[in-house]
Amino acid sequence: MNTQTVIDLVTRAMVVAGEVSIPILLASLIVGLVVSLFQAMTQINDYTFTFVPKLIAIALVLYIGGPWMLQQLTGLTTALLTGIPHIIGIT
Numbered sequence: 001m002n003t004q005t006v007i008d009l010v011t012r013a014m015v016v017a018g019e020v021s022i023p024i025l026l027a028s029l030i031v032g033l034v035v036s037l038f039q040a041m042t043q044i045n046d047y048t049f050t051f052v053p054k055l056i057a058i059a060l061v062l063y064i065g066g067p068w069m070l071q072q073l074t075g076l077t078t079a080l081l082t083g084i085p086h087i088i089g090i091t
Helices: 003-042 047-082 084-088
Strands: none
Touching: 003 047, 047 084
16 A cells, blocks of 8 residues: 555545535534524524524435435445455555
């Protein structure tokens, strides 16, 4: 195994991790911004008021995008496991 192989594996893993986490983070960010604006306009300062909408948004994103996220993660895992002989230099 050479350095370039390790760099490629780490790069691919980081790209997949970013692709999987970005929808969740964006949903949380957008809902948090909307709730914060609503709280600023109405002067309601309740901490649970920001938590529950974010939790619902994240659950919705996971429900809608969960199969795609799982497909991305299993694709990466399958590629890593099937590539082990090539990585360690057997083939």
